[in-house]
Amino acid sequence: MSPTLTTSSEANGNVSSATARAAASAAASAETAGPQPVTMAKALNTAMLDAMRAEDSVLVFGEDVGMLGGVFRITDGLMKTFGEQRCFDTPLAESGIVGMAVGMAINGMRPVLEMQFDAFAYPAFEQIVSHVAKMHNRTKGRVRLPMVIRVPYAGGIGGVEHHCDSSESYYAHTAGLKVYTPATVADAYRMLREAIDSDDPVMFMEPKKLYWSRDLVDLQALRDEYEGKTGAATEGRAAVARSGTDATLIAYGPSVPTALAAAAAAAEEGRSLEVIDIRTIVPFDDETVAASVRKTGRAVVIAEAHGFASVSSEIVARVQERCFHHLAAPIRRVTGFDVPYPAPKLEHYYLPGVDRILDAVDDLQWEG
Amino acid sequence: MTISANDAVRGKTGQGQPAPEQAEDTYLPGAAAEAVRKFGITAEDYMLPARHQIQMVDQDGNVKQYSDQGAEPGHEYPLPDDEELLAAYEQLVIGRRVNDQNSALVRQGRMAVYPSSHGQEACQVAAALCLADGDWMFPTYRDAVAVMARGVDPIQAMTIFRGDWHSGYDPLRHKVGIQCTPLTTQLLHAVGVAHAAKLRGEDTVVLAMCGDGATSEGDFHEALNFAAVFHLPVIFFVQNNQYAISVPLAHQSVAPSLAHKAVGYGMAGERVDGNDVVALLAVLDRAVKLAREGSGPLLVEAHTYRMQAHTNADDATRYRQDSEVAQWVARDPLSRMRAYLTDRGLLDDGGEARITEKAEAVATQLRSGLGEDVPVDPQDLFKYVFSKPTPQLREQSALLADELARDAASDTEATQ
Numbered sequence: 001m002s003p004t005l006t007t008s009s010e011a012n013g014n015v016s017s018a019t020a021r022a023a024a025s026a027a028a029s030a031e032t033a034g035p036q037p038v039t040m041a042k043a044l045n046t047a048m049l050d051a052m053r054a055e056d057s058v059l060v061f062g063e064d065v066g067m068l069g070g071v072f073r074i075t076d077g078l079m080k081t082f083g084e085q086r087c088f089d090t091p092l093a094e095s096g097i098v099g100m101a102v103g104m105a106i107n108g109m110r111p112v113l114e115m116q117f118d119a120f121a122y123p124a125f126e127q128i129v130s131h132v133a134k135m136h137n138r139t140k141g142r143v144r145l146p147m148v149i150r151v152p153y154a155g156g157i158g159g160v161e162h163h164c165d166s167s168e169s170y171y172a173h174t175a176g177l178k179v180y181t182p183a184t185v186a187d188a189y190r191m192l193r194e195a196i197d198s199d200d201p202v203m204f205m206e207p208k209k210l211y212w213s214r215d216l217v218d219l220q221a222l223r224d225e226y227e228g229k230t231g232a233a234t235e236g237r238a239a240v241a242r243s244g245t246d247a248t249l250i251a252y253g254p255s256v257p258t259a260l261a262a263a264a265a266a267a268e269e270g271r272s273l274e275v276i277d278i279r280t281i282v283p284f285d286d287e288t289v290a291a292s293v294r295k296t297g298r299a300v301v302i303a304e305a306h307g308f309a310s311v312s313s314e315i316v317a318r319v320q321e322r323c324f325h326h327l328a329a330p331i332r333r334v335t336g337f338d339v340p341y342p343a344p345k346l347e348h349y350y351l352p353g354v355d356r357i358l359d360a361v362d363d364l365q366w367e368g
Numbered sequence: 369m370t371i372s373a374n375d376a377v378r379g380k381t382g383q384g385q386p387a388p389e390q391a392e393d394t395y396l397p398g399a400a401a402e403a404v405r406k407f408g409i410t411a412e413d414y415m416l417p418a419r420h421q422i423q424m425v426d427q428d429g430n431v432k433q434y435s436d437q438g439a440e441p442g443h444e445y446p447l448p449d450d451e452e453l454l455a456a457y458e459q460l461v462i463g464r465r466v467n468d469q470n471s472a473l474v475r476q477g478r479m480a481v482y483p484s485s486h487g488q489e490a491c492q493v494a495a496a497l498c499l500a501d502g503d504w505m506f507p508t509y510r511d512a513v514a515v516m517a518r519g520v521d522p523i524q525a526m527t528i529f530r531g532d533w534h535s536g537y538d539p540l541r542h543k544v545g546i547q548c549t550p551l552t553t554q555l556l557h558a559v560g561v562a563h564a565a566k567l568r569g570e571d572t573v574v575l576a577m578c579g580d581g582a583t584s585e586g587d588f589h590e591a592l593n594f595a596a597v598f599h600l601p602v603i604f605f606v607q608n609n610q611y612a613i614s615v616p617l618a619h620q621s622v623a624p625s626l627a628h629k630a631v632g633y634g635m636a637g638e639r640v641d642g643n644d645v646v647a648l649l650a651v652l653d654r655a656v657k658l659a660r661e662g663s664g665p666l667l668v669e670a671h672t673y674r675m676q677a678h679t680n681a682d683d684a685t686r687y688r689q690d691s692e693v694a695q696w697v698a699r700d701p702l703s704r705m706r707a708y709l710t711d712r713g714l715l716d717d718g719g720e721a722r723i724t725e726k727a728e729a730v731a732t733q734l735r736s737g738l739g740e741d742v743p744v745d746p747q748d749l750f751k752y753v754f755s756k757p758t759p760q761l762r763e764q765s766a767l768l769a770d771e772l773a774r775d776a777a778s779d780t781e782a783t784q
Contacts, residue, residue, distance in 0.1 A: 059567075085567055091597055096556055096590030103560020106539065107504075109567075123586070130550045131557070138534035138546055141752045176753050199755040236758065283758035 035216040040188045044074050044150075044206065046219055047192035048112060052082050054227070055110060058196060060087040062097055062114030062150075071116055072152055072211055094124040098149065102131050105145040105201075112196055118153040119162035125170070132201045133176030148195045148202045153181075154254040154304045156209035156351055158344040165341055166305035168253070171203040172281045172314070178235070179281040181205040183256030185215035187279060189222050191234050198235070205281075207254035238285040240292065244274035247298035247361055250289060250315055252278035255302045255352060262357035273361065281311055289315070290322040297328040298364040302352050307335035329365035400634060402663045407442035415636050417627040418443040421671055422651050423641035427699045429707025437647075443638065445650035450714055456493050456645045457705050457715065458723045463489040463513035464702055465727035466522065469734050470512075470529070474680045478739050480531040483510040487643070487675030490701035491607045493517050494648035495575055498656050504574040506545035506558040510607075511577055518544050522730055523737035532742045551582040555591035555604065562600040573601045573659045575652075581612020583629065584620045592667065596633040601659035603652065604667045607642060609674035614687040630667035642670030643701040646708070673699070746772065 052058045060078050062070075066089040069076030078087040090097050094115060101111035115121035121128075128149065135143050155164030172179045178200050182188040188206075195202035225231035241256060242263050251259035256277045263273040274292050278285070293299045299319055303312040316331045334352040342350045400411035407414060420438040422445060425431055431447070439445055448456075467489070470482040485492050488510070496517035499505060507515050515525045520537045527536025528547055535546040545561075548554035558576035565572035582588060583606060595602040606626050610617055623629055630637025636658075640651045648670060655666045673696040677684040684693075709715035750757050750765040757765065 091590070091593050093590040093593070095587055096559075096594045099553060099556025099587060099590065100560040100563060100594055103557035103562070104564040105560070106545070106557060107561040107564035109564045126550060127553060127556065127587075131553060134534075135546075136754065137752045139539060139752075140533060140535075140748070141755070142538045142540060143546075144755060178754070284760065286759065 033218070033220060035218045037214040038185050038217040038219060039212050039214050040182070040185050040206075041072060041074055041211045043185045043189040043217065043219070043222075044192055045076055045078075046223075047189045047196070048075065048078060049081065050223055050227075051112070051193055051196040052078065052086060055196075056086075057108060058086070058110045058112060059104065060112045060114070061090050061101075063090065063092055063116050065089060065114050070114055072208065074150070074152075074206075074211070075114065094121055095127050098124040098127040098132065101147050101149075102127065102135065102145060105147045106135075106143055110146045110148075110196060112148045113150060115149060115151045117159075117163045118151055118165040118167045121149070121151055121167065124149075128171070128177070128203075129174050133174045136200070137176055144199045145201045146197075146199050148192070148198075148204050150192075150204045150206060152208040152211075153205045154207050154209065155341055155347055156254060156304075158347070161341070161343065164347070166303070166336065168203075168205050168281060169305055169310045171205075172311050176201070177282060178202045179205060180235070180279070181207065181253035181281060182279065183207065183210065183241070183251075183253055183277050185213065185217045186222060187234060187239070187277075189217075189219065190226060190231065191279065193226050194233060194235055205253060209254055210257070213257070235280050236283040236285050238279055238288040239277040240274065240288070241277040242273070242275040244272040244296065246272045246296060247300065247364055248274045248276060248289075248292040248296045249300050249302060249357065249361075250276045250278065250292075250319075251302040252281060252311070254304055258352060258354060259302050259357065262354045262361070265354055265358060266361060271361065278315075284314075284318070286318055286322060289319060293319050293323045294326040297326050298361075299323075299327075300332045300334060300357060300360045300364070302334045302357060304336050304351060306338045307333050308338045310335065329363075332360040332363055334360050403442070403636060403658075406663070409442040412631070413440075414442055415631040415634065417625060417630070417637045417639045417669070421639035421641055422647045423644050424647040424650060425644050425704055425708050427643075427704055429704045429711060431646075431708070438639075445647070445654060448646060448649040448653060450712075452497065452649060453646060453705075453709065454714060456490075456497055456649060457709055458726065459493040459497065459517045460489050460645060460702050460705060461723045462727045462730050463492050463517065465731050466513055466516065466734065469731040470526065470738075471676065471680070473734065473738050474529075479526070479529050481679050481681065482512075482526075482529050483679045484676045485510050485513050485674075487696060487700070488607055488609055488672045489513060490645035490648055490705075491605075491642045491670045491672055494645055494652050495577060495605055497649060498652035499573065499575055500656075502543070502570070502572055503656070504543045504545070504558065504561050504572060506554040506561075506574065506576045507547050508551075508554070508577055508579065508582075509547050509549045510579070511547060514577070515542075515544055515547065516730075518542060520544060522733055526734065526738060530738055530742065532744050533748075552578050552585040552587040552591065554578075556587055556594065558602050559591050559595045559598075559600060562595070562602045563598055566598075566600055571601075571660050573603065573656050575603045575605055575656075577605050577607065579612065580606060580608040580610065580617050580626060581615065581620055582606075583626050584612075592629070592633045592635065592665070595665035596635045599662075599664045601662070602665040603655045603659055604665065605652070606667065606669045607672055608669050609642075609672050611674055611678070611688070613678040613682060614684075616687075625669060627667055627669040633665075633667075635665045635667060636663075637667040637669065639669050639671060642672030643696075643699045643704070645701055645705055672701075 065075040066079040104111050154166045171177050180191050182191045195204050249259040259275045263275050266273045301312045301315045312333050312335050334357050403414035418440045422438040467484045467486040473479040474482045492513035495514045512525050520542050524536035555576045558574045562574040627637035627639045640647050750761045
């Protein structure tokens with residue numbers, strides 16, 4: 001049975017639930033206390049579960065998200081827990097999914113949508129760019145669209161064509177969209193909760209090659225921290241994923257673990273690299289990034305997406321504008337080549353890897 | 369799945385063994401099953417439009433014989449009451465005045481652009497009048513008269529064309545979506561509003577508007593399909609005004625009619641004379657009633673004509689003949705309604721004068737409201753991108769403020 005939805009004459013407002021907290025803590029007590037190995041998939045799933053418990057207006061829908069639990073199982077069990085009114089399958093039409101969600105958000109809901117794969121979100125591009133991004137602006141703030149569009153993105157999984165695009169730059173380029181992309185299991189939980197609670201539309205880019213990565217995480221502690229508002233917000237705040245002094249590696253989403261691996265390898269050679277995890281591409285944390293580069297004087301930006309006219313080129317421009325006099329060398333980029341995402345047997349040539357990152361670091365005009 | 373000639377349905381109409389309710393539901397998808405129960409006709413006859421368009425008052429203002437109105441079993445339409453028709457006539461006169469006033473304001477350079485619905489006023493008025501207060505409407509850029517008829521202030525409705533912001537009214541307050549320029553994208557928003565209302569158990573009906581050319585768009589298909597699959601109370605109201613800018617309907621579709629498209633989605637379709645406000649109200653009122661009762665979505669195609677060019681930037685003489693336009697002058701929605709109401713003794717010179725006065729008052733409001741130089745605040749550029757401006761937007765806002773302050777300072781110096 002699905003819980004009854006609160007009737008609200010306040011369209012576009014919050015439909016709050018008083019029973020949410022109790023339900024959440026009851027479910028949470030079933031989980032083992034303390035840090036456990038948790039996958040990013042589980043963290044995302046738990047974030048949606050908790051958000052749906054906290055707020056009746058949160059709805060989850062898309063293709064195969066119901067009975068199947070999504071092709072990546074990220075929505076596993078949500079239909080069973082909340083019923084077909086709150087988690088349901090739609091006809092196979094991405095523009096329809098996003099367009100319908102716009103209407104639901106206008107009328108008081110907080111839809112969380114799943115686009116099955118990055119490149120399959122393109123039929124929804126007009127709805128996203130012309131309506132999701134602009135509705136708040138066009139109506140002078142009278143209509144807010146609190147909706148989350150989850151996009152499993154990027155490569156490294158040996159997928160056939162159109163299953164591995166890095167599409168974040170299209171969305172980041174569009175004024176009015178927030179663009180989040182978690183790189184750790186704990187951030188996946190925190191950032192998805194924040195995205196669902198945001199009054200602005202969020203493109204939530206999930207690095208699909210990290211879905212089954214595990215971190216030691218205490219989900220109950222994360223939940224308490226988020227719901228008790230004791231943790232720091234992630235929006236607009238990059239994380240220092242590893243401290244270092246010689247150069248800064250700037251990465252996001254799927255490239256963060258690669259950057260960390262490169263930093264670990266560099267450490268063995270006696271070079272101390274700092275790794276910045278951007279977390280939210282929009283809004284962008286200029287401060288944290290610039291502070292790191294001013295400290296180290298050198299930077300390499302890493303991204304899977306094509307380099308040309310991309311998030312990585314934007315980061316280089318911003319760092320250059322803010323840190324020019326602190327730079328000991330031109331900023332380097334390690335990105336995907338400007339070619340369509342390759343077939344599985346070629347993708348390792350395309351993807352930024354540890355060696356290519358270390359080569360770029362070696363090129364940062366070290367003296368002596 | 370075969371929908372027509374279904375044994376279970378025939379059983380229901382007494383032509384064979386009655387089938388259990390359950391069995392009927394498994395044979396027939398949502399809307400069809402409801403309708404078959406309600407009207408005792410086959411699902412196919414329910415979903416296909418009547419053989420002829422519904423027309424109740426001819427172009428000279430005479431009520432047609434019932435047998436000539438296009439009605440069929442399950443497609444039956446009583447005449448709307450006099451009060452509703454008088455209200456409609458008043459809105460028709462105001463709508464025509466608004467269309468012509470705005471076109472004049474564009475020629476005078478006081479409005480950036482105005483896509484006129486001159487000739488389509490009956491559709492505009494009926495679309496607004498068929499809805500209840502709690503219902504929603506999702507209009508296109510050519511539906512400003514419908515937006516006004518729904519109660520939106522004329523100046524707020526025209527803000528999009530005056531050019532000081534994209535939309536001037538509050539969609540939530542009026543339950544009117546913002547006038548949409550990308551074709552048929554708003555139909556999906558209508559579907560979403562209806563879906564949210566249904567999940568909360570509200571009986572909201574949503575009317576979603578588009579034109580004939582727009583039926584070629586993918587979102588038209590997706591919206592109709594979603595509404596049908598989720599069994600939502602949405603009325604898709606297509607104003608077939610014969611042209612998508614310059615391209616005639618024959619280049620958009622070779623379907624028997626646009627209303628015939630309904631059957632492909634499992635919903636009911638109907639064709640109506642789009643210049644006969646009596647028939648429009650009859651058809652739309654019933655569509656709203658059916659949708660509110662839970663019969664699912666419906667598609668209504670109104671056959672009308674765009675009397676003027678697409679906008680002031682268009683030249684209609686390049687793609688259509690004057691003789692064609694002249695035929696439609698004779699079918700004008702206002703003159704036929706005036707004749708009908710006068711003949712029935714519902715409208716006299718005094719009544720006509722009072723309505724004209726109201727229309728003039730709106731025209732005066734438009735002339736003064738759209739003529740004035742509206743002050744714009746450049747800082748509004750940054751205020752509404754997100755619920756709170758990002759640090760980057762705050763920086764850009766400061767940059768513009770500084771630029772303007774320096775401009776103002778140098779202007780002051782220059783005048784000293």
